[in-house]
Amino acid sequence: MIESVKRLLGMSKKKSGIMLIVSCEKLEKRVALLEGGLLEEYTTERDTDRNIVGAIFKGKVRNIEQGIKAMFVDIGFEKNAFLQFWDAIPAALDNEIETVVRAGKEKPGNRKKITAKDVPSIYPVGSEIVVQVKKGPISNKGPRITTDISIPGRYLVLMPFNDQCGISRKIEDPKERDRLRVILRKLHLPEGMGIIIRTVGQGQRERFFVRDLSLLLDQWKEIQEGMKNRPAPAMLSAEPDLIDRTVRDFLTDSVDAVHVDDMKACERMQLLISHVSKRARSKVHFYSGAQPIFENFGVQKQIEAAFLRQVWLPCGGYIVIDETEAMIAVDVNTGRNKGTKDMEKTLLQTNLEAADEIARQLRLRNIGGIIVADFIDMKNRKDQQTVYQRLRERLKRDKARTHLLPISPLGLMEMTRQRAQESLASTHYLNCPYCHGHGYIKSPTTMSVELQRTLHSIMRKYVNAVHELKIIVHPDLLNRLRTEDEELLLDIERRYSARLSFRADPTFHHEKFSILNAVTNEELKP
Numbered sequence: 001m002i003e004s005v006k007r008l009l010g011m012s013k014k015k016s017g018i019m020l021i022v023s024c025e026k027l028e029k030r031v032a033l034l035e036g037g038l039l040e041e042y043t044t045e046r047d048t049d050r051n052i053v054g055a056i057f058k059g060k061v062r063n064i065e066q067g068i069k070a071m072f073v074d075i076g077f078e079k080n081a082f083l084q085f086w087d088a089i090p091a092a093l094d095n096e097i098e099t100v101v102r103a104g105k106e107k108p109g110n111r112k113k114i115t116a117k118d119v120p121s122i123y124p125v126g127s128e129i130v131v132q133v134k135k136g137p138i139s140n141k142g143p144r145i146t147t148d149i150s151i152p153g154r155y156l157v158l159m160p161f162n163d164q165c166g167i168s169r170k171i172e173d174p175k176e177r178d179r180l181r182v183i184l185r186k187l188h189l190p191e192g193m194g195i196i197i198r199t200v201g202q203g204q205r206e207r208f209f210v211r212d213l214s215l216l217l218d219q220w221k222e223i224q225e226g227m228k229n230r231p232a233p234a235m236l237s238a239e240p241d242l243i244d245r246t247v248r249d250f251l252t253d254s255v256d257a258v259h260v261d262d263m264k265a266c267e268r269m270q271l272l273i274s275h276v277s278k279r280a281r282s283k284v285h286f287y288s289g290a291q292p293i294f295e296n297f298g299v300q301k302q303i304e305a306a307f308l309r310q311v312w313l314p315c316g317g318y319i320v321i322d323e324t325e326a327m328i329a330v331d332v333n334t335g336r337n338k339g340t341k342d343m344e345k346t347l348l349q350t351n352l353e354a355a356d357e358i359a360r361q362l363r364l365r366n367i368g369g370i371i372v373a374d375f376i377d378m379k380n381r382k383d384q385q386t387v388y389q390r391l392r393e394r395l396k397r398d399k400a401r402t403h404l405l406p407i408s409p410l411g412l413m414e415m416t417r418q419r420a421q422e423s424l425a426s427t428h429y430l431n432c433p434y435c436h437g438h439g440y441i442k443s444p445t446t447m448s449v450e451l452q453r454t455l456h457s458i459m460r461k462y463v464n465a466v467h468e469l470k471i472i473v474h475p476d477l478l479n480r481l482r483t484e485d486e487e488l489l490l491d492i493e494r495r496y497s498a499r500l501s502f503r504a505d506p507t508f509h510h511e512k513f514s515i516l517n518a519v520t521n522e523e524l525k526p
Helices: 002-008 116-122 174-186 206-229 242-249 263-274 279-283 299-306 343-365 381-397 424-428 444-461 475-483 486-496
Strands: 018-024 028-035 038-046 056-065 070-074 081-084 097-100 128-135 144-146 156-159 165-168 194-197 234-237 257-260 284-286 310-312 318-323 327-333 369-374 402-404 412-417 468-473 499-504 513-517
Touching: 018 242, 018 263, 028 242, 028 299, 038 242, 038 299, 038 343, 038 424, 056 206, 081 128, 156 206, 165 174, 174 194, 174 206, 206 234, 242 263, 257 263, 263 279, 263 284, 279 284, 299 310, 299 343, 318 343, 327 343, 343 369, 343 381, 343 424, 381 402, 381 412, 444 468, 444 475, 444 486, 444 513, 468 475, 475 486, 475 499, 486 499
Parallel strands: 018 257, 081 144, 165 194, 257 284, 327 369, 468 499
Antiparallel strands: 018 028, 028 038, 056 070, 056 128, 056 234, 070 081, 097 165, 128 144, 156 194, 310 318, 318 327, 369 412, 402 412, 468 513
16 A cells, blocks of 8 residues: 555655755746655745745834734835734743853843833834734735844844844754753854754754854844835845745755756755855756656655645545634544554554644645644544654654644644745635635535525516516526426416526526526516
């Protein structure tokens, strides 16, 4: 079964290790990360779509809403950005970061705390404010912003308005954390600024951090120039494009090779990575094959399979993913997995594979918010805990913040995932204009019932005025009327002493019909 799934996804047994595949087309750039030939990360960027998450703006406060403890800031877009009072206060470090106070610096607890009550007086209407977008526009909502600026580099994150330093919690080795603390204290930072060592900094030498910090400080100086000289609203710093972000966030020591189908993008990546490691430059290769790069490396088929509503698991089970306005629902099913005579082992195997796939699908589809997974019921509490720990472990590689709860007595696992921007489905698809996003349409039987109900209403309304009706319907409905409901229509004619004539129009929507006065061609309504 596993081999058949791999063949379906277009994977080759020869492909191993970790590879980055970069496709540069006229309208869209795509990056795929493969591990052992399996698609694990997928990112797209279009020239027409402006990614503003992480961008820094100089904005102007337009109005303050005390009732919801928020203000709206004009940063140059159609909709004003939303700034909650607690995001207008230079915040403490994120809970994913362990705080490390630099030697000789003032402890954060000794500083005077600013409360939400102080915010309106600090930022009155009309005042200028420097903010960073932490959540892009989603649906009909504007961007969400914060004043707690952070500038990510290769190994460090610079926080110009926050004087705390930290190490990513994802670096778990105590000895490595001690080594990084020593490096952290040696770095020379301007007064009042802080830094975070990113997960990718694990195992790196001190000189890499020194170089990264120098680049970040130069970038901050440019932003400060814009703060002084540019009128609000203005963008002071944009997030790098997909090529730059790929080098910064994905091209780690664990990546064995990078294949790019555009010569300019390839040379640019080689130049960017050479600033960090000249040896790593040789990992970046230009792909010149006749076959499209995503097809050559088996990525395209995996993308198509991964974005289906139903996703098969290697064991023969499957998961169903439904994305709604309020939440994401995931249903786990055994499918064709008959397993062994030990049913508990079969259910556990299916649920474990489902946990792996759920974590992968959340990253691939970039879906977030509230997520509820309905795993197959397991009586053994130990098995439930095993599945919970499996999903928790798989979520560690997710760059978005997640919060996971154990399986409930109903067999449901609830979680949240940071939603910084629209999901890939939202950006790549439109609601079906035929079914209006429902995914289904009314059956011919239902339409026949509705038509007859409408005919009764019209005949009662025009009982003495109209005796002959012309009805236009979709061919599927007409077929139903002629084959199964003919007697019911004859009964309507007898009851109201009327004559009904029908005509099929293939251009009509399945859920539409039109009833006309056969004499005047006037459309009649009940």
